[in-house]
Amino acid sequence: MLSNRQLHLQYLAPTNPFPLLLEVERADGIYIYSKEKKYYDLISGISVSNLGHNNKAVISAIKEQLDEHMHVMVYGEFVQKPQINYANLLVSNLPQSLNSVYFVNSGAEATEGALKLARKASGRSEIAYFRHSYHGSTAGALSVMGDEHYKSAFRPLIPGNRMLEYNDINEVSKISSNTAAVIMETVQAESGVTVPDVDFVQSIRKRCDETGTLLILDEIQCGMGRSGGLFAFEHFGIVPDILLLAKALGGGLPLGAFICDRNLMSQLSNNPMLGHITTFGGNPICCAAGAAAFKELIERRLHEDVERKSKLICDSLRSHHIKSVHAKGLLIAIEFEDFETNKKVIDACFENGVITDWFLFNNRSMRIAPPLIIEDEEIEACCKVIESSISEALD
Numbered sequence: 001m002l003s004n005r006q007l008h009l010q011y012l013a014p015t016n017p018f019p020l021l022l023e024v025e026r027a028d029g030i031y032i033y034s035k036e037k038k039y040y041d042l043i044s045g046i047s048v049s050n051l052g053h054n055n056k057a058v059i060s061a062i063k064e065q066l067d068e069h070m071h072v073m074v075y076g077e078f079v080q081k082p083q084i085n086y087a088n089l090l091v092s093n094l095p096q097s098l099n100s101v102y103f104v105n106s107g108a109e110a111t112e113g114a115l116k117l118a119r120k121a122s123g124r125s126e127i128a129y130f131r132h133s134y135h136g137s138t139a140g141a142l143s144v145m146g147d148e149h150y151k152s153a154f155r156p157l158i159p160g161n162r163m164l165e166y167n168d169i170n171e172v173s174k175i176s177s178n179t180a181a182v183i184m185e186t187v188q189a190e191s192g193v194t195v196p197d198v199d200f201v202q203s204i205r206k207r208c209d210e211t212g213t214l215l216i217l218d219e220i221q222c223g224m225g226r227s228g229g230l231f232a233f234e235h236f237g238i239v240p241d242i243l244l245l246a247k248a249l250g251g252g253l254p255l256g257a258f259i260c261d262r263n264l265m266s267q268l269s270n271n272p273m274l275g276h277i278t279t280f281g282g283n284p285i286c287c288a289a290g291a292a293a294f295k296e297l298i299e300r301r302l303h304e305d306v307e308r309k310s311k312l313i314c315d316s317l318r319s320h321h322i323k324s325v326h327a328k329g330l331l332i333a334i335e336f337e338d339f340e341t342n343k344k345v346i347d348a349c350f351e352n353g354v355i356t357d358w359f360l361f362n363n364r365s366m367r368i369a370p371p372l373i374i375e376d377e378e379i380e381a382c383c384k385v386i387e388s389s390i391s392e393a394l395d
Helices: 004-011 056-068 081-092 107-122 139-143 148-154 169-174 198-211 232-236 262-269 284-299 302-316 339-351 376-394
Strands: 026-028 031-033 038-041 100-104 126-130 162-164 179-185 214-218 242-245 256-260 324-328 331-335 357-359 362-368
Touching: 038 376, 056 284, 081 100, 081 256, 081 284, 100 107, 100 262, 107 126, 107 139, 107 179, 107 214, 107 242, 107 256, 107 262, 139 148, 162 169, 169 198, 179 198, 198 214, 198 232, 256 262, 284 302, 302 324, 302 331, 302 376, 339 357, 339 362, 339 376
Parallel strands: 126 162, 126 179, 179 214, 214 242
Antiparallel strands: 026 031, 031 038, 100 256, 242 256, 324 331, 331 362, 357 362
């Protein structure tokens, strides 16, 4: 009889030749359990599990909604309480201009919807995006991905876009009256956690206002409390025209959203009608789970302790092999000399019970993005494992 690992390799579509193949038995809090041992989860399923695993409030909300109904109709046609409740909760915690929520299934779908909306509303085609940006892997999202290595095999993509340099204020003037939208990560993740200057972000906002360009902020990774604010744009004193959310939005279930002013959003409902549709977007189970998770985040004020926990992690990692540390809240990049060095450390951490990863466009850096619920003693234990793994792998 084939093992589960062998069946995984035989029947599931691969994304790379070397999957981790950790056989998950269960997960709870900041821990993932295999048959063999317990692992500290320091990447939260790539910034999904902000409340950790098996949160009781989220599980309860899922069970309660299961007793009511699951899918009943494509998004937007029926009045469904889980969608209404979550949309209301989100807009109640956002600026007044972000008052209309379009639920989808993922971050890539949120990107697609926002790009379509920007082009239709503006009557323009050019989208400005940034080097080393990541907004998803669908064809439209690939067209605004800032790395040619991951794009070249799938060309031709959607034409007419313009790549700018992130956090370079001299690039702002390239936004013009031909630009439908600027799409940018509020904090750029896959470059190895690049935090832009406040002046840069505010200059982008000002230039968009001057040219009639929509500003799309992608907070799929850095939003929902991970940055230390409920939403990362709060740190920069600006408000986007369109906000993208996913990952932690669903409380562990697949859910994404793009959010903007209702007058802008209405562009998708006419000329033509059904200009953007989704069958499973806003799935009631996912919305119930996401709303429960967001309530937990707010009521426990977990985001308010993120910066302190981030500093505790960064200050605890002192190995001379570490070249630099880049962080915004609990999205942290630990940079080593090169990919080979980083991989040795990541592999050693995994063997020693700590799950980390590297970044898509910066494989020299190790990703640390633990659940926001991580406790001080767990931080201390994880950092000791990382430090010892560095010594084991490199000294």
